[in-house]
Amino acid sequence: MATSPPYPTPPGGPAGAARRHAxxxxxxxxxxxxxxxxxxLSGLVILALVREQTGTRGFLVGLGLAVLPVPLLIAAFRWLDRVEPGPWRNLVFSFAWGACAAALIAIVANSFATRWIATATADPSGADTLGATVIAPVVEESAKAAAVLLVFLFRRRDFTGIVDxxxxxxxxxxxxxFTENILYLGTAYGTDQLSGERGLASLTAATFFVRVVMSPxxxxxxxxxxxxxFGVAALSAEHRHWRRVLLPLSGLLLAMGMHALWNGSSSFGEYGFFAVYAALMVPAFGLLTWLTLWTRQRELRTVRAELPAYCAAGWLGPPEPYVLGSMRARRLAREYAAHHFGKPAARAVAQYEAYATSxxxxxxxxxxxxxxxxxxERERELLHELWRRRDVARPSLAYAALAAAPAAPVRPPWPVVPAPVPGHGPATAYPAYNPYPASYNPYPAYNPYPGHAAHTGHVPLGAYGTRPASQPPHGPYGPQHAHNPYRT
Structure with missing residues (x-):
C-alpha cells in the first residue's frame, strides 16, 4: 500500500502546537x-410584518407564487459555481440573510425614510417616488451587500474570485x-379581494407577470x-488595500445606480418601464452572463495550467489536469464512480475534483x-484531502480521461504508455510526467515559508519554488527522492 509523502512542519513551530485560547x-x-x-429573530419579525400587511390569505397566496422562481435561480447560481463549488452553508446563510435580515432592514428603513420625507417636504405626494428612486436603492443594496462582506471577511477561503x-x-x-415578492403579491391579492374580485384577479396577475415572469x-x-x-478585490494582492476597498465600493455604487434607474422607470412615461427593461436590463443581464461564463472557462484553464506541477511530484496522475479542466470529463468521472462503486464513491470523486480545483x-x-x-498550511491540507480519496478518484478520472479524449488520430494531451521511473520503483498506470524542465521555477519571486526574516540566500527547489537556506535540504513534502505515491 502506498503511503503519503511526508508533510512539512509549518513555519512558526511544529504542527499542532498549542495556541492561545480565544x-x-x-x-x-x-x-x-x-x-x-x-x-x-429577523425571520420572525419579517414574517409578522408581512402577514400584518397582507393578511393570512394574502400571505399564503404571495408565498405560493413568490417561491416559484427561487429553485430556478438557486440552480442557475449553483451551476455557475460548479468549477469550484462552495459549501452549502454559505448559500444557506446568504439566502437567509437576504430573505430575513436584509428584508427587515429594508422595510423598516424605507418606511421610516418615506414618512420622514412626507412630513419634511411641502409636497407629500412625491415622498413615495423619492423614496423608491433614492432611498430604497441605497438601503436595499447596502443591506444585501452586508452578506457578501461577511462571507468575504469570515469565509475567505471560500471566496477566491469573481464567480464566488x-x-x-x-x-x-x-x-x-423572495420576501419582497411575498409582500407585493400578497398586497395585490388583498386589493383584488377588496374590490370584489375572485381568485387571481387582474392586479395579482399583473404583479406576478412583472415581478416573477419578466424580471425575476x-x-x-x-x-x-x-x-x-468583491470578486475582483479577492483576486488582488493583499498589500493593495486601496483596491480591496474601492472595488467593492464601486460595485455597490453601480448596483445602487442601476436599481434607482429601474425603480424610477415608471416615471419616464407610459412606456418607460419597457424602455428601461429593453435598453438596460436585458443587455446588462446578457453582459453579466457572458462575463460569468468567461470567468468560469478561465478558471478551467487555470486548473489545466497549474496542476501538472503536482503530477511531476507524484501527487496527481498525468491525465488528471486534463480531466479536472473539463466539465464534461468531470461529469464522466462522477458517473463512472457512481455506476461501479456507488453514490458514496461519486461524492468522493466530486470532493476530489473540488479540492484539486482549490x-x-x-x-x-x-x-x-x-x-x-x-x-x-492550506496546500498541505488540500493535498491530504486528495490523498485520502485517491483510491476511488483515480480510476474514475482515468476512465474519464480516455472517454473524453480527442478521437484518433489526435493523441491525448498526456502520455498513455507506462514508463519506468528511475529510482521510484516499477511503472504503474500513472507514468512519470513532468511538463516542466529541470531549470523551471514557477515561484520566481515567492517564498512559501513566510515569517523568515531573511529572504536572500535561497536555493532552488524544483517545482515548489524557493526555500530559505536555513531550512533542511528538502522540499515542502520531504526529500525529493523519498516518495513515490504509486510505489507498491
Missing part, C-alpha cells in the same frame, strides 16, 4: 449561535426578492455588481504573489 465570545460556536439567532462573488451576491438577492433576475442583477467588485487556484495565487501567510 475568549468565549470569539469561539465559533458562540459566533454561529449568535448569527443563527439574529437570522431567526456573483454566486454569493446572487443568492442573497434571490432571498431578498432584477434584484440578483443589481447585487451581482457588488459581488463582482489547489490549482491556491498555487496560481502563490505563483502570482497573491497567496496569504497560510499558503503552505
Amino acid at each position: 475568549h468565549w465570545w470569539q469561539r465559533k460556536a458562540v459566533l454561529y449561535g449568535a448569527l443563527i439567532t439574529l437570522l431567526a 462573488g456573483v454566486v454569493i451576491a446572487g443568492v442573497t438577492a434571490t432571498g431578498f426578492a 433576475f432584477a434584484h440578483p442583477l443589481f447585487t451581482v455588481l457588488t459581488g463582482i467588485g 489547489l490549482a487556484f491556491l498555487r496560481h495565487r502563490g505563483r502570482t504573489g497573491r497567496a496569504g501567510a497560510d499558503f503552505v
Whole structure:
C-alpha cells in the first residue's frame, strides 16, 4: 500500500502546537449561535410584518407564487459555481440573510425614510417616488451587500474570485426578492379581494407577470455588481488595500445606480418601464452572463495550467489536469464512480475534483504573489484531502480521461504508455510526467515559508519554488527522492 509523502512542519513551530485560547465570545460556536439567532429573530419579525400587511390569505397566496422562481435561480447560481463549488452553508446563510435580515432592514428603513420625507417636504405626494428612486436603492443594496462582506471577511477561503462573488451576491438577492415578492403579491391579492374580485384577479396577475415572469433576475442583477467588485478585490494582492476597498465600493455604487434607474422607470412615461427593461436590463443581464461564463472557462484553464506541477511530484496522475479542466470529463468521472462503486464513491470523486480545483487556484495565487501567510498550511491540507480519496478518484478520472479524449488520430494531451521511473520503483498506470524542465521555477519571486526574516540566500527547489537556506535540504513534502505515491 502506498503511503503519503511526508508533510512539512509549518513555519512558526511544529504542527499542532498549542495556541492561545480565544475568549468565549470569539469561539465559533458562540459566533454561529449568535448569527443563527439574529437570522431567526429577523425571520420572525419579517414574517409578522408581512402577514400584518397582507393578511393570512394574502400571505399564503404571495408565498405560493413568490417561491416559484427561487429553485430556478438557486440552480442557475449553483451551476455557475460548479468549477469550484462552495459549501452549502454559505448559500444557506446568504439566502437567509437576504430573505430575513436584509428584508427587515429594508422595510423598516424605507418606511421610516418615506414618512420622514412626507412630513419634511411641502409636497407629500412625491415622498413615495423619492423614496423608491433614492432611498430604497441605497438601503436595499447596502443591506444585501452586508452578506457578501461577511462571507468575504469570515469565509475567505471560500471566496477566491469573481464567480464566488456573483454566486454569493446572487443568492442573497434571490432571498431578498423572495420576501419582497411575498409582500407585493400578497398586497395585490388583498386589493383584488377588496374590490370584489375572485381568485387571481387582474392586479395579482399583473404583479406576478412583472415581478416573477419578466424580471425575476432584477434584484440578483443589481447585487451581482457588488459581488463582482468583491470578486475582483479577492483576486488582488493583499498589500493593495486601496483596491480591496474601492472595488467593492464601486460595485455597490453601480448596483445602487442601476436599481434607482429601474425603480424610477415608471416615471419616464407610459412606456418607460419597457424602455428601461429593453435598453438596460436585458443587455446588462446578457453582459453579466457572458462575463460569468468567461470567468468560469478561465478558471478551467487555470486548473489545466497549474496542476501538472503536482503530477511531476507524484501527487496527481498525468491525465488528471486534463480531466479536472473539463466539465464534461468531470461529469464522466462522477458517473463512472457512481455506476461501479456507488453514490458514496461519486461524492468522493466530486470532493476530489473540488479540492484539486482549490489547489490549482491556491498555487496560481502563490505563483502570482497573491497567496496569504497560510499558503503552505492550506496546500498541505488540500493535498491530504486528495490523498485520502485517491483510491476511488483515480480510476474514475482515468476512465474519464480516455472517454473524453480527442478521437484518433489526435493523441491525448498526456502520455498513455507506462514508463519506468528511475529510482521510484516499477511503472504503474500513472507514468512519470513532468511538463516542466529541470531549470523551471514557477515561484520566481515567492517564498512559501513566510515569517523568515531573511529572504536572500535561497536555493532552488524544483517545482515548489524557493526555500530559505536555513531550512533542511528538502522540499515542502520531504526529500525529493523519498516518495513515490504509486510505489507498491
